[in-house]
Amino acid sequence: MTTELTLLVWSTALALGQAMLAAVGGNIQKGVPSMIGNRDNDAFTGWVGRAYRAHRNLLENLVLFAILVLAAQAMGRTNDHTRLGAQLFFWGRVAYVPCYVVGIPGVRSLVWGVSIAGLVLIFLQLV
Helix, strand or coil: CCHHHHHHHHHHHHHHHHHHHHHHHHHHHHCHHHHCCCCCCCCCCHHHHHHHHHHHHHHHHHHHHHHHHHHHHHHCCCCHHHHHHHHHHHHHHHHHHHHHHHCCHHHHHHHHHHHHHHHHHHHHCCC
16 A cells, blocks of 8 residues: 555544544533534533544545545556655644644644645645
């Protein structure tokens, strides 16, 4: 399996881990009865709210990453640039989680930018 595909799989594992972190936080903050309900009016605060937002942000970007990686594979355009792009995306997303959950705004934006630079790097190999 290529580095790009491997990092796509690990990015999916990261998304699962973030979902679990947010769910555990929700249980701590709102309690199990609230969490098994419809949660129509639940607003999570503090680190739990940030964990949910970080997870949602990863899901939004994971779609783009998956499309780019799979397109690069299908087109036979994987190379050092796509590998670097995948690494920047993955490690940027790994760093993003604690920066967002702990609440470090400037650093959070910087590591998000690193992950986006990874997406752009892969994209440029496809056009």
